[in-house]
Amino acid sequence: MNHSDLSYASAKKLSTMLKQGDVSALELTSHFLDRIRQLDGPLNSLITVSEEHAITAAKAADKALSDGTATPLTGIPLLHKDIFCTKGIKTTCASHMLDNFVPPYDATVVSRLNAAGTVTLGKTNMDEFAMGSSNETSFYGAVANPWDTDRVPGGSSGGSAAAIAAGFAPLSTGTDTGGSIRQPAALCGITGLKPTYGRVSRRGIIAFASSLDQAGPMTRSVEDAALMLNAMCGIDDGDSTSADIAVPDFTTLLEQDIAGLRIGLPKEYFSNDLDPQVSAQIHAALAELEKEGAKLVDIELPHTHQGIATYYVIAPAEASANLSRYDGVRFGHRCDDPKDLMDLYERSRSEGFGDEVQRRILVGTYALSAGFYDAYFKKAQQVRRIIANDFQRAFEQVDIIAGPAAPSVAFKKGEKAADPLAMYMEDVYTLSVNLAGLPGMSVPAGMIDGLPIGLQLIGRSFDEQTLLNAGHRFQQRTDWHLNTPTLAGAIS
Amino acid sequence: MKWEVVMGLEVHLQLATKSKIFSGAANRFGAEPNIQACAIDLGMPGMLPVLNEQALQYAVMFGLGVGAAIGKRSVFDRKNYFYPDSPKGYQVSQFFEPIVGEGLFDVPMSDGSLYPVRITRAHLEEDAGKSVHDAFADQTGIDLNRAGTPLLEIVTEPDFRTAEQAVAYLKALHSLVTYLGISDGNMAEGSMRCDINISLRPEGTDELGTRTEIKNVNSFRFVERAIEVEVERQQDILEDGGRIIQETRLYDADKNETRSMRSKEVANDYRYFPEPDLLPIVIDDDYIESIRELLPELPGPKRGRFVDQYGLGDYDAALLVSARPMADYFEATVAASNEAKLSANWILGDLSAAMNRDELSIEECPVAPELLAGLVKRVADNTLSSKLAKQVFEGLWQGEGSADDIIESRGLKQVSDSGALEAMVDEVIANNPAQVEQYRAADDGKRKKLSGFFVGQIMKASKGQANPQMLNELLSRKLDS
Numbered sequence: 001m002n003h004s005d006l007s008y009a010s011a012k013k014l015s016t017m018l019k020q021g022d023v024s025a026l027e028l029t030s031h032f033l034d035r036i037r038q039l040d041g042p043l044n045s046l047i048t049v050s051e052e053h054a055i056t057a058a059k060a061a062d063k064a065l066s067d068g069t070a071t072p073l074t075g076i077p078l079l080h081k082d083i084f085c086t087k088g089i090k091t092t093c094a095s096h097m098l099d100n101f102v103p104p105y106d107a108t109v110v111s112r113l114n115a116a117g118t119v120t121l122g123k124t125n126m127d128e129f130a131m132g133s134s135n136e137t138s139f140y141g142a143v144a145n146p147w148d149t150d151r152v153p154g155g156s157s158g159g160s161a162a163a164i165a166a167g168f169a170p171l172s173t174g175t176d177t178g179g180s181i182r183q184p185a186a187l188c189g190i191t192g193l194k195p196t197y198g199r200v201s202r203r204g205i206i207a208f209a210s211s212l213d214q215a216g217p218m219t220r221s222v223e224d225a226a227l228m229l230n231a232m233c234g235i236d237d238g239d240s241t242s243a244d245i246a247v248p249d250f251t252t253l254l255e256q257d258i259a260g261l262r263i264g265l266p267k268e269y270f271s272n273d274l275d276p277q278v279s280a281q282i283h284a285a286l287a288e289l290e291k292e293g294a295k296l297v298d299i300e301l302p303h304t305h306q307g308i309a310t311y312y313v314i315a316p317a318e319a320s321a322n323l324s325r326y327d328g329v330r331f332g333h334r335c336d337d338p339k340d341l342m343d344l345y346e347r348s349r350s351e352g353f354g355d356e357v358q359r360r361i362l363v364g365t366y367a368l369s370a371g372f373y374d375a376y377f378k379k380a381q382q383v384r385r386i387i388a389n390d391f392q393r394a395f396e397q398v399d400i401i402a403g404p405a406a407p408s409v410a411f412k413k414g415e416k417a418a419d420p421l422a423m424y425m426e427d428v429y430t431l432s433v434n435l436a437g438l439p440g441m442s443v444p445a446g447m448i449d450g451l452p453i454g455l456q457l458i459g460r461s462f463d464e465q466t467l468l469n470a471g472h473r474f475q476q477r478t479d480w481h482l483n484t485p486t487l488a489g490a491i492s
Numbered sequence: 493m494k495w496e497v498v499m500g501l502e503v504h505l506q507l508a509t510k511s512k513i514f515s516g517a518a519n520r521f522g523a524e525p526n527i528q529a530c531a532i533d534l535g536m537p538g539m540l541p542v543l544n545e546q547a548l549q550y551a552v553m554f555g556l557g558v559g560a561a562i563g564k565r566s567v568f569d570r571k572n573y574f575y576p577d578s579p580k581g582y583q584v585s586q587f588f589e590p591i592v593g594e595g596l597f598d599v600p601m602s603d604g605s606l607y608p609v610r611i612t613r614a615h616l617e618e619d620a621g622k623s624v625h626d627a628f629a630d631q632t633g634i635d636l637n638r639a640g641t642p643l644l645e646i647v648t649e650p651d652f653r654t655a656e657q658a659v660a661y662l663k664a665l666h667s668l669v670t671y672l673g674i675s676d677g678n679m680a681e682g683s684m685r686c687d688i689n690i691s692l693r694p695e696g697t698d699e700l701g702t703r704t705e706i707k708n709v710n711s712f713r714f715v716e717r718a719i720e721v722e723v724e725r726q727q728d729i730l731e732d733g734g735r736i737i738q739e740t741r742l743y744d745a746d747k748n749e750t751r752s753m754r755s756k757e758v759a760n761d762y763r764y765f766p767e768p769d770l771l772p773i774v775i776d777d778d779y780i781e782s783i784r785e786l787l788p789e790l791p792g793p794k795r796g797r798f799v800d801q802y803g804l805g806d807y808d809a810a811l812l813v814s815a816r817p818m819a820d821y822f823e824a825t826v827a828a829s830n831e832a833k834l835s836a837n838w839i840l841g842d843l844s845a846a847m848n849r850d851e852l853s854i855e856e857c858p859v860a861p862e863l864l865a866g867l868v869k870r871v872a873d874n875t876l877s878s879k880l881a882k883q884v885f886e887g888l889w890q891g892e893g894s895a896d897d898i899i900e901s902r903g904l905k906q907v908s909d910s911g912a913l914e915a916m917v918d919e920v921i922a923n924n925p926a927q928v929e930q931y932r933a934a935d936d937g938k939r940k941k942l943s944g945f946f947v948g949q950i951m952k953a954s955k956g957q958a959n960p961q962m963l964n965e966l967l968s969r970k971l972d973s
Contacts, residue, residue, distance in 0.1 A: 085538045098537070105531060107538060204538040210768035239540050240770050318768055321570050324581020325535040329634065345574055368572070368763035377765055 006031050007167030008484050011076045011224040014170060018065055018075045025061035025075030029054050029119050032077045036121065036168045039487050043144045045153075045162040047082045049122040050089045057119040064117055073231055074117030079172040081160050082123035083130055084110050084215070085204040093206045094126045094138035097326045097333045097352030107204025108236045109173060109215050116231040121169055125159030128354045129323065130180055130208040132156050133426035136417050137356040144413070145188060146485040147451050151410040154184030154426075160218045161188035166487055171228050174218040177208050178311050179405075179430025181216050182442040186405035186454025189444045189483055191471070192218045193225045196462045197437035198243035201236030207322040209315035210241075212434040221481055222443060222471035226250035229464065245462055253465055254472040259293025261470060262398040268304035269403030269429055278453050281446030282404050285455045288477050289402075289470065299394045299401070303387045307432035308424055310387065313367045313380035314435070320364030326352060359420065388436040395460050400470060404429055405442035405454035429456060439464045443471045444480035452483065493731070494695040497723050498703075499652035500612075502687040503665060505644045505675050506619065507550045513618050513642035514541030514584065514770075521681050525624070525635035533640040535579030540769050543568075547642040548773060550674035551591045551616050552783045554644055557668050557790055558611050560595025565774050568616075568767040573760055576634050577621035585645075587764040590615035591773065592644075598792055599657070599664040600814075604806030609661050610649035617643050638682075644674075650689065650700065655719040659712050662686060667791045667814050679710050686715055691736070692726045701726075702736040706750055709743050718743035722750045794819055802832035811840055817854045821861050828865030831872050838868055842885050859888045866895035877960055880904045908959040910966070913950075916958070917966045920949045931971055943967055 006014070006028065017023045033051055040046055054077070061075035085091050085103035087110075092098045106114065114120070127137040135143040135158025143158045145151040146166040153162040157174030161184035164172050174181040176194035185192025193216045200215045207213060217228035229250050236242045263286065270279055286296055328334035328348030335347035353361070367376035394401060406426060416423045433440040438458055445455035455474070459467040475481050512519050515532035532539045555562045569587040592614035598606040621636035646665070652658045666677040666684060677684045691703035706722060709715050721743075726736055741750040789797075791813045798809035798819075813819045818839070825835040843864065847857055867884050870876045876884060876899070887898035899905050907913060921928055924946075931942045946967050950958050 091537070093537070101537065103537070105536075105539075202538075203540050206537040207769075238542060240542050241540075241768075317765060321572055321580075321582050321763075321765070324572065324574065325537070325579060327574060327576075327581060329576050330534055330579065331536065341576065365763065368765055370761045370763075373763075373765070 007035060008220065009170065010221050011073070011170040011219065011227055012221075014076055015072050015074075019070065025058040025065065025119060026055065028075060029058040029077055029121065032121055032169055039166060039489055040163075040168065042149050042488055043146060043162050043166055044141050045125055045143050045159040045166065045168065046079070046122045047092055047094065047125050047140050047159070048090050050086070050120055053089060054119050054121050057114070061117050061119055071116045071231075072227055073113070076118050076171060077121050077169045078113060078118040079121055079124050079160060079163050079169045080110060081126055081157050081172065081174050083126060083175050083206045084123075084173055085206065086110055086120065086123065089120070089123065091123065091206070092139070093130070094128045094140055095352065095354070095357070096139045098206075099139065099333065101332055103204070105204060108201035108238060109232050110204065112234075113173075113228075113231050118171065118231075124157070124163055124172060127156035127158065127180075127356070129206070129319070129357050130156040130175055130177055130213075131319070131356050131360055133179070133183060133423050134411070134413070134416065135159060135184070136413065137354055139354060142413055145410045146487055147189065148410065149488065150412055151451070152187070152413055154187035154406065154410065156180040156184075157192070157218060158184045161185050161190055161192065164188070164190045164218055164220060165485060167484065170220060170224060172218045173215055173232075175205060175208075175213055175215045176430075176434065176440075177212045177214075177315060178434050179427040181218060182405045182430050182440055182454065182456055183426060185218055185442040186456070187410040187452065189447075189452030189454075189480070189485075190218060190220055191222055191225050191441070191443050191481060192216065193229065193441040193464065193467070194433065194439060195229065195233065195464055196243070196439045197434070198241055198245075199439070199462065199464070200232050201234075201239040201242045203236055203238035209318040210322060211318060212311075212315055214434070222441075222468055222475050223251070223254060225441070226254060226468045226472070229468075243462070248465060250465060250468055253469055256469050257293065258289070258470055258473050261289075261294040261400065261466070262297050263289060263294050263470075264297050264299035264394050264398030264401040266299050266301040266304065266394070266401060266403060268301050273407055273425075273428065274404060275408040277448045278404050278408060281448065281453050282402075282455055285445035285474070285478070286402060289474055292473050292477065294470070297398050299397060301390045301394060301401075301432065303383065303390050304428070304432055306383050307387055307435055308428055310380045310383045310435060311427070311431040312363065312424060313376050314384065316360040316364030317367045317377050318364070320361045320368065323353070323357065323361055328352070356420070384435045387432050391432075391436045391438060391458075399460075400466055401458040403456050403458075405456035406430075409448050409451035409453055433458050437461065439467055441467045441471055443474060444483065445474075445478070446480060447483065452480070495692045495727055495730070496695045496697075497653055497719075498650045498691050498693060498700060499658055499719065500650040500689045501648050501652065501658060501661065502689070503646045503662070504619075504685040504687075505646060505669060505677070506683040507547055507642040507644055508673070508675050508683075509544055509546040509550065509642050511544055512640035513544050513547045513616065515640055517640065519641055521683075523637055525633065526637060529621070529636040529639055533579065533636055535581075541584060541767075543770060543773070544642065547616060548591070548775075549783055550642070550672070551614065551644050552775070552780060553672050553674055553787060554614060554646070554669065555592035555595065556780070556784050556787060557672055558595035558597045560611055560614070561593035562775070562780050563589060563591050563593060563773075564776065565589060565772055566591040566615075567772045568770045569764045570767050572763040575620070576632065577623045577636070577639070579621065579636060579639055583618060583620065584767050584770070585617035586615035588766070589772075597661075597664070597668075599661045600795065600806075600810040601657070601660055602807070604810065607657055607660065609651050612647040612649050614644050614646040617645060619643050655716045658688065658719060659716050662712055662715060663814065664791070671788055671790055671816050673788075679712070682710065685710060688715065688719060688722075690719065690722050690726070692723065692730060701730075702738050704736065704738065704750075705740050706743050707740055707753065714743060714745050717745070717748060718750060721748055725750065788816070798822075802826065802836070804833065804836055808836050808840060812836060815854065821854055821857070824861035825865045825868065828862045829868040829872070831868045834868050834872055835865070838864060838885075842882065846885075846889055858891060863888050863894060870895050870899065874908060874959060874961070875899065875906055876904065877906055879956065880906060903955075905957060906959045907954050907957045908962055910962065913958060913962055913966055916950050916953055917946075917963070917970055920946055920953070921970055924949070928971065939971075943971070946971070
């Protein structure tokens with residue numbers, strides 16, 4: 001078996017190979033662990049490689065395969081964003097604050113994927129506490145984009161996106177609070193799905209902004225995303241906001257004809273802010289969907305641009321409270337020799353949190369303060385409802401909405417790091433989707449100067465099915481998702 | 493100047509649920525530090541709260557118990573502040589939309605009257621842990637066993653004018669919540685903690701003065717004393733032309749004074765906002781009615797029924813219903829004796845006195861209601877004089893068997909046989925001619941006094957068992973003739 005074939009094979013293909021005995025789970029695991037060891041140096045996409053855990057899980061998977069108790073995901077190597085708590089495996093959220101944190105529990109998503117037989121190879125790098133759009137805020141250093149290591153992979157799930165693009169595993173989890181799955185998926189040329197808020201349990205995922213956070217699959221194909229989503233979803237009595245709604249088998253309707261599917265194109269997503277080359281590629285991609293019989297409809301999402309301000313009030317406000325538990329008292333970083341309680345708090349938090357995290361805590365604290373609550377937080381909640389209403393109105397006319405996932409291709413490291421507002425603009429097309437709680441997906445849809453771009457598809461609440469269907473049909477017609485970068489040090 | 497005291501109370505009531513308000517950890521008092529706190533209670537990363545439905549049910553029961561409006565929609569909020577015993581850096585509470593709205597609560601006073609207190613609201617929240625300052629030298633220990641214990645915070649309007657009213661309210665509240673079974677109401681263990689908001693104003697004026705808040709007073713007696721000393725303190729300041737500073741104060745029982753709390757509480761901005769990890773609680777009329785069906789007869793209605801059905805006075809009825817086991821004991825005694833007033837007198841009299849003396853609660857009382865009923869019946873049918881009955885009661889208390897057994901074994905039966913009594917009377921008259929002479933010569937006023945001699949003689953002869961009423965009748969008939 002050619003190793004590069006294994007590296008970029010889909011989970012679906014690997015599953016078949018495992019079932020047929022062409023390869024064992026242990027062989028697969030060893031292959032990907034070797035590849036990570038060999039190639040991740042310049043990419044820095046992983047924080048922790050959990051070799052021992054992986055080998056134990058791989059052996060268990062091989063046993064399940066021989067016992068005939070395997071699921072479609074048994075033995076498939078997988079990476080978890082380092083925001084998912086993994087029992088016995090260090091979980092840092094890419095923060096100095098949690099550099100020493102080993103959770104005594106698995107996130108629900110982790111235990112579900114474990115139960116499905118996946119093999120966790122390690123934990124991926126990310127923006128600190130998922131706050132960032134370039135993966136430059138990690139305590140463990142920036143992640144490089146495999147397509148051009150001078151460029152960022154996007155964020156906050158940048159490590160996951162880079163690792164999938166680099167062929168370190170076929171599957172990774174990500175989380176998306178304002179675009180953190182979709183934007184890095186776009187910038188690294190992979191498939192990333194943010195499910196409807198409530199579709200996937202948040203229990204055991206380190207909280208950034210609780211009303212916006214949602215976990216989803218990051219994969220090389222829509223088909224794999226459907227397969228992985230099957231194992232991730234469902235109500236969880238450990239998360240009150242997880243939805244009590246039936247979970248279909250997302251793989252069954254992938255092939256369905258999309259003739260007559262109405263795709264809405266919001267004029268706000270194709271304005272002058274959008275790089276014209278990206279715009280052209282997105283239109284070309286949409287033309288492929290038209291060839292499948294889909295109908296393109298011009299629509300409006302008039303409050304798209306208010307989304308940024310709204311998001312940057314609500315998310316930091318919730319974060320300011322969510323991050324209060326990191327106080328140096330029970331777990332996480334604690335400063336040396338605190339003089340008194342205030343000193344313990346101030347130094348533990350100042351030393352433990354990076355600049356962007358501190359900036360958002362300050363913004364959020366301010367937005368909730370007496371005298372400012374009505375002007376900021378309450379107003380933002382109202383605008384949030386207006387934005388959700390915009391989508392609802394649009395979905396009276398169309399079945400899905402399409403547009404770019406990011407305003408441009410991957411930018412250079414350092415290019416926007418000093419300008420938070422320019423960085424926040426990265427999420428202009430994605431964060432409204434979080435505010436409205438809707439499912440959104442990015443699929444590779446073109447290349448500009450050797451760098452991938454992503455087509456974003458947005459669906460109705462709890463209608464991931466239609467997104468997956470349209471995305472899969474698109475990938476049946478196009479090869480963008482099969483492109484692979486050339487890695488420094490790679491054999492082939 | 494005459495001052496009027498204006499007070500409102502906030503009571504933090506720990507709910508006696510099996511597990512904590514947002515986690516499955518056991519909700520019990522007194523375990524080793526930090527063993528009854530799970531990952532949720534510790535605020536571990538990624539852990540999420542899930543509402544314990546029993547806590548909601550208890551809150552609704554309380555709301556129905558004080559006739560309050562139940563919030564069909566209520567919302568949890570985060571109250572943000574840093575303190576080591578607050579694991580998440582925020583407390584999950586209800587600020588904007590509480591589960592229980594306005595209600596009216598009738599508080600029985602010692603004169604038998606009812607004092608209506610307006611309930612402003614009651615909301616669910618989680619308790620914090622405890623800082624332990626005396627376990628380690630120069631360091632503070634944190635015990636998070638209490639973190640996540642369900643609390644119902646019950647807030648009143650500023651309706652109290654006297655310490656007596658405040659204490660009566662707390663006692664009535666204690667009675668209500670133990671009837672409902674939603675809390676043990678144990679103030680010493682912190683199940684019921686009271687904050688007193690207190691201000692003074694010149695009598696006859698309407699405007700409220702600046703208030704202070706006395707936090708966490710933990711017994712009825714301390715509430716009374718804390719109010720007294722704080723009123724005195726404020727009055728002294730105001731009469732000296734000073735101003736009251738709005739602040740939180742602590743009552744020091746040892747020194748019997750209140751003093752300012754310097755710490756965290758001062759002018760905090762709690763930055764309340766809706767808790768995104770919990771959905772709003774939405775309940776409907778069916779749910780509320782299903783909870784209403786669970787309610788036992790409450791102290792107020794029971795008090796009224798005791799007055800109507802048993803012909804008791806308001807005060808006795810209020811005393812009997814104040815604790816449900818006491819009321820149950822009374823009704824069991826009446827059921828077995830058919831003597832309501834007499835039963836009430838015995839329970840509130842000798843039985844209560846004996847329980848106080850031996851420091852027993854009604855649940856620990858060695859005399860079962862059926863046994864006391866046996867005694868009551870013998871008093872009612874004149875088998876026992878009240879004096880003999882006290883001896884029988886002592887026998888009951890010592891566990892000597894039923895009242896009839898004790899009458900038999902101690903030989904305490906009252907002599908009511910008219911033949912036997914008559915023989916005794918005749919004998920005494922025959923043996924004391926001088927006294928008979930003296931009696932017959934006296935006027936009515938003096939005769940009454942002189943008859944005591946004969947009663948004494950006969951009681952002596954009968955070992956105190958002569959039926960006093962019959963004896964009096966016989967004596968006057970024989971002597972006056």
